[in-house]
Amino acid sequence: MEAKAGVQAPVPKPAIGKGKSNLLRKLYGQRYLQAMALLGVAWMLLFHYMPMKGIVIAFKEYIGVGDISMSPWVGWEHFRAIFEDEQMVNVVRNTLGISLLKLIIGFPIPIVFALFLNELRSLRFNRIVQTITYLPHFLSWVILGGILTTWLADVGIVNDVLMGLGLIQEPIFYLSEPKYFWTIVISSDIWKEFGWSAIIYIAAIAGISPELYEAATIDGAGRFQRMRYVTLPSLKGTISILFILAVGNILNSNFDQILVLKNQLNESTSSVIDIYVYEIGIKQGRFSYSAAVGLVKGVIAFALLLLANSFTKRVNQSSLF
Amino acid sequence: MKTRDRRTRGDWIFDQFNVIAMLIICFATLYPIWYVLVNSFNDGTDAMTGGQIYWIPRQFSLENYVTVFQNAGIMTAMGVTVAKTVIGTIIHVFFTAMVAYALSHRELVFRNVYMFLGTITLFFSAPLIPNYLWMRDLGLLDTFAVYIFPAMFSFFDLIIFLTFFREIPEGLEEAAKIDGANDFSIFVRIVLPVSLPVVATIALFHGVWQWNDYFTGLLYTNSADLQPIQTFLYRVIAQSSSNQIVGATGGAINRTVTSQSIKLATMVITTVPIVVAYPFLQRYFVKGLMIGSLKG
DSSP states (O other), rough: OOOTTTTSOOOOOTTTTTTTHHHHHHHHHHHHHHHHHHHHHHHHHHIGGGGGGGGGGGBBBOOSSGGGGGGGGGGTHHHHHHHHHHHHHHHHHHHHHHHOOOHIIHHHHHHHHHHHHHHHSHHHHHHHHHHHGGGGSSHHHHHHHHHOOOOOOOOHHHHHHHHTSSSOOOOOOOOGGHHHHHHHHHHHHHHHHHHHHHHHHHHHHSEEEEEEEHHHHHHOOHHHIIIIIHHHHHHHHHHHHHHHHHHHHTOOHHHHHHHOOOOTTTHHHHHHHHHHIIIIIIITTTTTHHHHHHHHHHHHHHHHHHHHHHHHHHHHOOOOO | OOOOOOOOOHHHHHHHHHHHHHHHHHHHHHHHHHHHHHTTTHHHHHHHHHHHHHHHSSOOHEEEEEHHHHHHHHHHHHHHHHHHHHHHHHOOOHHHHHHHHHHHHHTTTTTHHHHHHHHHHHHHHOOOHHHHHHHHHTTTTGGGGTTTTGGGGHHHHHHHHHHHHSSSHHHHHHHHHHOOOOHHHHIIIIIITHHHHHHHHHHHHHOOOHHHHHHHHHHHHHOOOGGGHHHHHHHHHHHHOOHHHHHHHHTSSSOOOHHHHHHHHHHHHHHHHHHHHHHHHHHHHHHHHHHHHTOO
């Protein structure tokens, strides 16, 4: 990210220490700026770097009370335990399953939506559609969870409609049956985010030079050909960047959403890594084991990000870094 | 749209399909929200016993809302949410912008070190439990401050500010410098006022996050009077502790409200501020996002 910002020429400023290369004088000259920057650094140390020292509990047996430094070292024991944890298989499968399906189904939808939105002839209607479809992004998962539990209840609208159409005879308890959970999570996530995810593509499309379209039209390209050979290729860079970020997020599987929709009955398909880390840590008090699972997840997620980055770099020269 | 060519017959059919598809999408987006709204304005007992209500209230009633507004617990939670959103957003925007302004100066000594430290925060952070333990050690558990300080800075937002600040003409700052103003007062008096679009964008995003965040309240607080409305609703919806609501209504003075109808009314009240503020801020965030996307 930094490298790209570097295209701007350095701005010459009449700094006090210039020429004399006196570091202290220079620092004094920018003492207000230094103080402002250092407050930011202080925040990062206090709320981002200091919590990391607690990662040592993954190598210790810490039960939650007293000083961490007093607790005994256990080496890699908790990490070995991850491989023997029977629930882990389920948890990893759910995480990857939900994330991959969200990626495969959810990732192309905003692109297609933006392409078709761009084909609307009325700019006014275009704006209205945008305003409406962005809205769900700003609702919290708690609210959406409230809507979903209402809709999917035994007396809910979904059962009513399906029974009215004669598709089912008995009401189904959707949130209590594990086999429906992935469908619910993936479709509600798409409902909430497809419009918002399209905004970046819409902005990119707005930046495409009209001359490209004119040239394509003169060459006899029809509507779909312009979409396919002008609009879509122009989005390649944007798509790549967002794809990298999505792959880097594959282990995250939307904690806020799943925590709201998960219950004890659907646990076999709803327990994902982040939820598991939360439950074994906070609810069961297995602090050290939870920290070990969280650490492994963090390391793998970063490796995935690097992998996706080098992949898109090779395929089409777009990359995050 | 961009090229005003003559429409062929195929084009015409495509346009009709496209418009219809977009109308269906808009309907699918709005209807679930409409459904909650309609049911929250319907008599609770009637909604429970009289069958599904699809389009308009069958037995219009304000009783659900009256009950919610008389409920001290819900009102306290509402107050916590408003307080943390307003205070948290002001501090977040001011602090992040301030650091960004300092880092927007290329001649700043150690700038690369500061930027490196910040970039790391985008990719690594402590897992949940170490983070929780550190909040405990800082004494932030079960305090209002836990909503504010851990969220007062974001390096991601800093990058968006940074990109914007670089576009500000040098002359503005130089003139103030000649008048003897220091960098901090230049930031407050000159830079912030000319940066309204980006300030509004970050304020919107952070404000929405503060408003919608239920997990901070769930994880770090226990006291009922520190519980934001979203955390309250989470407990009602996900943990089905609807007795929290029914109990709070004073044993249901009248029989027309149900825990379900009160839940819907609370959801509406919780969502209204966002829906009302949203169209006003939309023009800013579209612009702000484009600034953000320029950095690549």
